[in-house]
Amino acid sequence: MKVPAFKTIAFALALSLSLNQTTPSVLANEPASGEIVKAIEADLADAERIVASEIDVKLDRGVVTLGGTVNSILDRDLASEIAKRTRGVQAVVNQILVQRSDRSDDSIHEDVQRVLITNSSVDEPQIVVAVNQGEVSMTGEVDSLAEKRIAGFVASGVRGVVSINNQLTVAMSSDRTDTDLRDEISALIHHSVYLDDVEVEIAVDEGVVKLTGNVHSALQKDHLERIAEIWGVAAVDVRNIRVDPTADGRAIRQKRYESVTDESIKEALQRAYRVDPILFSRADAIEINVSIGRVSLSGSVDRLRVKNRAEKLAGDVIGVRAVSNNIELQLPGKPPTDIEIVHETQDALARSAHLDRRDIRVHSQAAHVSLYGVVESELEKRVAQWVADGVTGVVHVNNSLAVEREWEQKSDEQIKTALERKLRFAFYEESDDLSVDVQGGVAIIKGTVDTWRQWQTVMDLAIEAGSRHPHNLVNVQYHPPHGASDIYVPH
Template sequence: MQTLDTQTTPARPERVADADITTAVEMLFHTKRGVNAHLIDIVTREGIVELAGFTDNLLARSRAEQLALAVRGVRGVINELVVRTQEVPDQQLLRDVELALSSDAATADYNVRCAVAQGVATLTGMVQSWVEKQLVLRVLEGVRGVRGIEAGHLDIRGSGLVNSDEEITAQIQELLDWDIRVNSVLVQVRTSQQVVHLTGTVGTAEEKARVVATAHQAGAVRVDARDLFVACWALDPHLRPDKLAPKADAEIGAAVRDTFRFDPRVLSYEPTVQVQAGVVTLTGTVSNLRAKQAAEQDARDVVGVWDVHNLLRVRAGQLLTDSDIRRDVVAALARDPYVGCTDFSVNVYNGKVYLYGRTNSHFEQEQAGAVAAGVNGVAAIENRVEVFGGDQPAGTVPAGATAPFPADGLSPDHALAARVRTCYFWSAALHAQDVEVQVDNGRVTLNGTVHTWHERKQAALDALEMGAHTVNNHLRVAAGHDRG
């Protein structure tokens, strides 16, 4: 058993060597599924990671960028990856794209039109918000054969009411103050003619991307984040006392409801929010499983929330038979770039989907469940897909690293433990956390303390992606409350 103990202090700002960052990103690309590591070239200059080469789908392109953004020491990512996907005739691809948009629970009613030429999808039409536009783009990224998306003519209409610069600034600041993932104390917001200017310091490139997204959600027509810098010292928990302190239940409830206002998947359903001792209970009715999942995740992102009891009922807005739902789920799985070639068995009873099959990794197992959850009419999912696959390949040792790294000659359990510790060592979120890793016959047990529910969840997910068969997650959050 080993405990990660690599705490740094703001008094001596840490600067991670470019060569170490490059090696860490390469290690993650080789050990985590969903990225074509052998086709990607990585160069790091002054903390900025440049990705070049190829991927075989748009989701893999996005995943490569997300993995790099979450590495400790990375200040930004330049993504120049080119998508070389399988050839799908434009007429067939257009049908697939239109079916994906019409069967997705979030985008089914959007006023979006699409044309396809040589694998590039061009979108036109109107959506209500920046978030809706992102949901449309995400659906198209998940269609096998799409190699590019042009969305310049997919306009954002909004509600017709234009907030003043002061209102936009206040909304952004309030959202950041209540977002557990962002240290808003170190971020300054200024708005001029609906252009938001962000200055200050954040701890990770991933956190910076979250701040920029929040500004867009609040109505910014453009965001200037050139003077929002990334520095490792800003991760110090002592700089984030407001994020870890208990909050009044009434304030938490109001903050949760506010987050729902900016999520179109949840907004129209107005779930009932009750809070007791930081535990949020959601009740009411939504029309799809994705909305139920989104509401819970939105609530967990709020400062002061220790746990969420999701009692939302899913009742489809339109009458769909089980055979209709099964047809749409099968089609959605077949379109997906990651699991489209996997042979799944799908059964549906009263709107509940049962998935069966075999995949090579937990990543693909989770992807299958996520794809099914996005289909209109799905009320619940029982993911019985089994994972069959060998250990993930070991990573290499960055120069000067002090954490344990995988080495030849280790037993499978010790090699797995080393991979998990390596992943935590390079994770911006988990690097300085008190996490103990034990492995017994492929089962990883995690003990110790982390600061937030997100870090607890991420630790378990990373262990699975490093090759664990199962994870016993006994991590506790810093305030002494479990987050489920």
């Protein structure tokens, strides 16, 4: 995507003014610039779909600038995420260009409007879409910053879109006071597994949220900003959030896990459902029961993606050990036929920028959709699942897609070196507590972490490093009090 020069200069200037005051103390004992760049380049090379040789990485006083070309906006965003998770990175300026396709603007326009209509959280008729050479502009009004973000996200997944100019405005019709907003955001942060070691100050003035404090990574800073984008918020200011990977948040995490009760989990979930842009209109239709950290969901919703979203949000709450999703699907009016479901699913898959070159066969029987075929990455398989989940009438997706890609054979030493690097730069905990051994291409990781989210992160990094079947023998400190083995692992 072409970034206007004046915007890039202004952003870099603002960053330099703030980093001049904060970076030296934060990075005093951190990796050197050359190490950070090499770590990002190596992780880009490990990423599916991204051709690392086509991405340029530069670092100046903690600010990473990415250049080069990719095939889609989602690939561009993935490169940003990899850079933002890296230890020592304060911020990321993404100047990567998305290659233009041969699709016409009219075709792109039609597909963008279609995905906005089918998305569960965007009121499409209030959004005006314009397309010029693959560059999509959206104007109009939505109900929240989160809805604005989601509209941009779903549009960016359309094949042929090279940039999004999101000019949507937020309707300030909320009757909640600044105090209500502050209390709501504070509780959401307190119960989030992604922010369980973070304490921030929250100030709200006429709907504008200002956050102050420390986080461990630029990616965690993004999480913090998104969680504050609830209904009634006009803007979120994170300029006073400092990235400090050396900050020790274990005492904060320990205190939060020790204070967890079944009642606090239920209240946190009810709150999360009320403010979520996908679930808020269905929150009253979902019944939540919690017993010793086990969440049971029941009730009825009108779309599989909504049901799955409810389960995902439950897994993101501190203290949740397992999730049983018994929510039923009930469609208003006459449900679509299996033939209609097949055609709509095929069309939705064809619109995806990630799946346009894949031959995916779709079957449907009693609204149970099966996906068959071959994709080149686990990411593509997950995208196909997400697309099918959003089709009206689908009650279940059996994802039988096979992942077939040329596996880069790595030696045991290469896998070990890669995993140790990832643990150092992307784990944000004392990775000295973990030991890595690799035998016959299988990574064996031992040690101790605090939470199951961290356990899952270790597993994900091992797979990224090239281990096909990691043996994760890492102990989790905050174990379920009932000693259950069927633990829910947040993703």
